[in-house]
Amino acid sequence: MKIAILSQKASLYSTRRLKEAGEQRGHHMKVIDYLRCYMNIASHRPTVVYQQKPLEDFDAIIPRIGASKTFYGTAVVRQFEMMGVFTANESQAISRSRDKLRCLQLLAREGIGLPVTGFANSTKDIEGLIEIVGGAPLVIKLLEGTQGIGVVLAETTQAAKSVIEAFRGLDANILVQEFIKEAEGADIRCFVVGDKVVASMKRQSEPGEFRSNLHRGGTAEKIKLTPEERSTAVRAAKTMGLKVAGVDILRSNHGPVVIEVNSSPGLEGIEAASNVDVASKIIEFIEKNSAPKKTRDRTQY
Numbered sequence: 653m654k655i656a657i658l659s660q661k662a663s664l665y666s667t668r669r670l671k672e673a674g675e676q677r678g679h680h681m682k683v684i685d686y687l688r689c690y691m692n693i694a695s696h697r698p699t700v701v702y703q704q705k706p707l708e709d710f711d712a713i714i715p716r717i718g719a720s721k722t723f724y725g726t727a728v729v730r731q732f733e734m735m736g737v738f739t740a741n742e743s744q745a746i747s748r749s750r751d752k753l754r755c756l757q758l759l760a761r762e763g764i765g766l767p768v769t770g771f772a773n774s775t776k777d778i779e780g781l782i783e784i785v786g787g788a789p790l791v792i793k794l795l796e797g798t799q800g801i802g803v804v805l806a807e808t809t810q811a812a813k814s815v816i817e818a819f820r821g822l823d824a825n826i827l828v829q830e831f832i833k834e835a836e837g838a839d840i841r842c843f844v845v846g847d848k849v850v851a852s853m854k855r856q857s858e859p860g861e862f863r864s865n866l867h868r869g870g871t872a873e874k875i876k877l878t879p880e881e882r883s884t885a886v887r888a889a890k891t892m893g894l895k896v897a898g899v900d901i902l903r904s905n906h907g908p909v910v911i912e913v914n915s916s917p918g919l920e921g922i923e924a925a926s927n928v929d930v931a932s933k934i935i936e937f938i939e940k941n942s943a944p945k946k947t948r949d950r951t952q953y
């Protein structure tokens with residue numbers, strides 16, 4: 653097969669591993685910088701042009717769209733979809749998952765476990781918002797943050813009010829969430845491919861920090877999931893319409909709660925911690941599912 657990896661840099665670990673895994677399985681792999689793709693939208697034959705040449709006869713694409721490039725990246729993915737090319741994740745599903753509030757609303761509708769979460773537009777409603785999540789301590793999150801940046805723990809109601817007012821004063825969209833203290837600074841990353849969790853890891857924050865992101869100094873290790881955690885992760889990915897997803901779960905007193913579903917989950921941490929060749933799992937999934945015209949987003953909203 654001829655498979656394109658849409659990525660800003662060929663040297664990124666995940667990109668390299670996907671290329672390597674595809675080549676090992678006998679495929680023709682090409683890394684394409686989606687920011688340098690341009691498109692012919694008006695024509696009856698939609699095309700994507702890269703380095704002055706139309707990109708033709710690709711059987712599948714693997715989008716690795718950076719969080720800050722969602723708008724343009726998903727437009728490129730959509731164009732490939734219009735050309736009938738199979739994509740590991742569809743454009744709509746990527747956009748959907750990038751908005752934390754939208755993501756939580758969809759998961760809630762499916763009855764998937766979540767931390768109690770509140771959202772409001774006006775700072776006049778702060779007190780009600782704090783009440784919804786059961787008061788301090790609580791977590792405040794920027795709607796489009798990643799890597800733990802923009803996630804704040806407010807230990808007192810007074811601190812919560814100040815932080816919410818400050819964020820809203822900057823016109824930032826935030827959500828307010830029940831603090832899952834019993835998770836003790838750990839979260840679980842479940843790597844879902846198709847309808848299976850193919851690898852998982854537990855990330856533990858540094859002492860004195862509640863955010864377990866590896867970018868915030870967290871460390872990763874292998875973990876055995878409970879059947880409930882497995883099914884929660886698979887259902888969460890499915891709800892978002894994602895075929896490749898990193899589902900982040902906290903172990904709470906009321907069972908597993910999903911905090912985030914990532915559409916371009918990194919491979920480096922998870923491959924090292926779990927010892928699973930996740931890149932090959934993604935390529936195998938594409939081999940099995942990429943019959944032409946099979947790309948179709950079935951999730952509404």
Ligand code: ADP
Pocket residue numbers: 767791793797798799800801802803829830831832833835837838839862863864865900902911912
């Ligand atoms: P980001 O997209 O920036 O990674 P997350 O929502 O994943 O934001 O939060 C970052 C980290 O903060 C999580 O990995 C987790 O360790 C911790 N965390 C997030 N939400 C909560 C919560 N409600 N209760 C306890 N810890 C949380």
Ligand code: MG
Pocket residue numbers: 799800865900912
């Ligand atoms: Mg996270």
